[in-house]
Amino acid sequence: MVKQPRRGTNTRRTFLTATGGAALAGLAGCLGEGDGGGRESDDPVRFVLNPAEEQTDIVEEYTPMKEYLEAETGADIELIRAGSYVETFEALNTNQAEIADTSPTGLPGSQEFADVLGMRTAFGGPLYFSTIITTPDSDIESIDDLAGETMATGALLSFSGTLAPAMMLSEAGLDIGDFPQGDANDLEIQTADDHDTTREQMINDDTVAAAATGAFASAPQIPQEQFDEHEEFVEHSAEYEDAGSELEDGAEELQLIAVSDPLPRAPIAARSDWDEPVRDDVREALLDAEEEDLIPDDVDEEYELWFTGIEEADRSDYELVVELFDELDLEFEDFEDE
Template structure:
C-alpha cells in the first residue's frame, strides 16, 4: 500500500476516505464534516482518499490512518484492530437496500429470466451494488459461479465502476437487460407502487418517499425485479490503538452531528454528503454482511486491487 496513502508530519488526525463512488469528489464532499469536527474539537483533520476498499481498512491496520469511512464489508475484516464509531444514516434511516431493475418495456419478468443474459453490477466490493445482488441471483436458482471473484455460470455479470454507471449501462447498452444498484441510484426511476410489495423497504428505506420522482426524458422509467433484505449502512471506524487526546472529542462530535453540520445549506448539490447523521453501532449490527460473505464464499481481502 506504500504510496497509495499520503502521511502527515503535522500531528493532524488522518481521516481516510473510502472510494465508494469513482465519479464523486469525496474529499470535497467530506470538507464540511472536516470543518465541523475542527470547530467542535480544535483538532486538525487531514482528509486522505484511499485507492480501494481494502486500502481504506489497511490504513487503520498499518497506522497510516486514525479514522476511516469504510464499507460495511470492512467490519468483519477489521476485527481486532478497527473499532466501530458509528453507522451512517440517511434522513433518519440506518438501513438501506439493493435493487435489480430492468427497462420498463423489457421481456424480463423475474430473476430466473436472466439466465443466458447480460447484467451489470456495481464496484466489485460494493455491498448493495454487487454482493447482495449476487446473493439474490443465487437464491433465485441461478448459478453465479464465484462472482464477483470470477465469472458467473448461468448469466454474464459485468462490473461497472459504480451504481450510477451500472444503471446508465442498462439504459444505453441494448445487450444489457438488467442492472444491480443500491436503491438510492435506482428508486428515482422506479414508480413508487412497485415497491409496495416490499414492506421492509416501505418501512425503512429513505428512498421510498421519492421513488419515481426522477423519471424524465433523460432518465427513463425502470421496472423493479427484486429488492434485497435490509442492509446496515456503512460505518465510520477508528484504529483501535489510536489513543490521541482528541479521539474522544472527535467521536462524540461525530455522534452528535446533525444534518446541517454534515450537509450545510450552502453546499452545491453536486458535492452533498450522502448521509445526514451517525448513530452508535456494534459489530452485531453487521451480521447480515457476514452472512452475505459466507454465502458467497468471499473474504474482504479477496478484493485487494
C-alpha cells in the same frame, strides 16, 4: 427457492496476509508511506473517503463534516479520497489513516486493526437497500429471467452493489458459481467501479440485461409505485420519497426487478491502535452530529452529503455481513485491489 450449494469451509482468515502493501500503492501516493505509529499529537487526523458513486466530489461533500469536527474537537482533519473499498481498510491497517468512511464488507476481515465508531443514517434510518433493475423495454420480469443473460454489478466489495445482489441471485435459484471470486454459471456478471457506472452500462449497452445498484443510485429513476409492494422498503428506505424524482427532469426510466432485504448502512471505522485523546472527541462529535452539521443550508445541492447522521454501533450490528460472507464462501483477503 432452494439455495445453490457453495464450496469451501466457510472459515474466514484475517485481512492482513494478502493485502500487505502491494494493493496500497495507489493510496500511498496520496498519503505517503506509513509512519509506523510515530504520529505527533498535533498531526492532522487523516480521514480516508471512498466514493460509491462516480459522479461525486466526495471531498467537497465531506467538507462540512470536516469543518464541524474541527470546530467540535480542535483537531485538524485531513480528507483523502481513496480509490477503492479495499484501500480504505488498507489505510487503517498500514497506519496511513486514523478514520475511514468505508463499506460494511471490510468488517469481517479487519477485526485486528479496525474498530466501528458508528453507523451512518439517512433521514433517521440506519437501513438501506439493494436493487436489481432493468429497462422498461426489457423482457426481464424476475430474477429467474436473468438465466443466460448479462448483468452488471458494482465493485467486488460493494455491499449493496455486488454482494447482496449475489445472494439475491443465489436465493432465487441461479447458480452463481464462483462469483464474485470467479465466473457465475447461469449468467454472465460484469463488475464496475461504482453504482453510477453500473447503472449507465445497462442503459447504454443493449447486451447488458440488468444491473445491481444501491437504491440511492436507482430509485430516483424508478416510478415510486413500483416500490409500493415492498413494505420494508417503503417503511425504512430514505430513497422511497425520492423515487421517480429524476424522471420529470428527463432521466432514463428504469424498471425494478427485485429489492433486497434491509441492509445495515456503512460504518465509520477507526484504526484500533489510534489511542490519542482526540479519538474519543471525534467519536463523540460524530455521534452528536445533527443533519445541519453535515448538510448546512448553504451547501450546493450538488455537493450534499448522502447521509444525515451517525448513530452508535459496533461490530455486532454487522452480523448480517458476516453471514453473507459465510453464505458466499468469501474471505476479505481474497479480494485484490484493481
